[in-house]
Amino acid sequence: MSLTAGVVAVQGDVEEHVRAIERVCDRRGRSVSVHEVREPGVIPECDVLALPGGESTTISRTLHRAGIAPEIREHVASGRPLFATCAGLIVVSADAGDDRIDELDLLDVTVERNAFGRQRDSFEARLDVAGLDEPFPAVFIRAPAIDTVGDATILATVDDRPVAVRQGPILATAFHPELTPDDRLHELAFFEPEPAASSPE
Numbered sequence: 001m002s003l004t005a006g007v008v009a010v011q012g013d014v015e016e017h018v019r020a021i022e023r024v025c026d027r028r029g030r031s032v033s034v035h036e037v038r039e040p041g042v043i044p045e046c047d048v049l050a051l052p053g054g055e056s057t058t059i060s061r062t063l064h065r066a067g068i069a070p071e072i073r074e075h076v077a078s079g080r081p082l083f084a085t086c087a088g089l090i091v092v093s094a095d096a097g098d099d100r101i102d103e104l105d106l107l108d109v110t111v112e113r114n115a116f117g118r119q120r121d122s123f124e125a126r127l128d129v130a131g132l133d134e135p136f137p138a139v140f141i142r143a144p145a146i147d148t149v150g151d152a153t154i155l156a157t158v159d160d161r162p163v164a165v166r167q168g169p170i171l172a173t174a175f176h177p178e179l180t181p182d183d184r185l186h187e188l189a190f191f192e193p194e195p196a197a198s199s200p201e
């Protein structure tokens with residue numbers, strides 16, 4: 001059966017997520033149609049969903065204004081996979097410590113925006129990620145870090161700060177897996193959910 005994927009296309013690296021999803025599906029021999037989500041009515045058709053990085057205050061405001069936010073909540077509530085990267089992580093968190101962000105409160109973590117400081121505004125790290133055999137080339141761009149973790153499971157850390165977590169159908173990273181040709185985290189997010197979550201296969 002063909003997979004229907006959505007990439008929330010408010011802002012940010014949408015095209016890169018689309019291509020990563022197409023690559024993963026191609027490798028797994030799955031046909032896929034990927035929709036860029038800008039309005040309500042698309043997410044209910046999607047088996048899997050990506051929420052890209054960008055600027056989290058803009059993304060948060062637009063999601064609520066466009067009426068997409070409730071559909072993201074329903075998507076997760078129904079156990080369908082959501083992959084949130086960077087600003088996406090900030091938006092799905094429980095608290096980002098910024099009044100301009102109306103968090104979706106789907107992931108039991110609090111985050112600090114731009115947590116790695118000026119000198120390390122952008123950097124790359126070869127990251128050990130739970131569930132992957134080889135380190136992942138992680139690209140950080142004005143990345144958030146996770147401050148406190150409730151129910152979520154930590155998959156990776158930088159300087160002892162969590163930068164990748166999963167909780168039920170949600171996988172979230174402070175970095176940008178869509179900016180590298182390595183799509184193992186898209187594969188983990190969409191095809192190898194935690195046992196409690198339903199699989200799109």
Ligand SMILES: NC(=O)CC[C@H](N)C(=O)O
Nearest residue numbers: 053054055056086087142
């Ligand atoms: N690359 C990103 O998504 C950066 C996130 C950005 N610093 C924010 O807080 O919105």
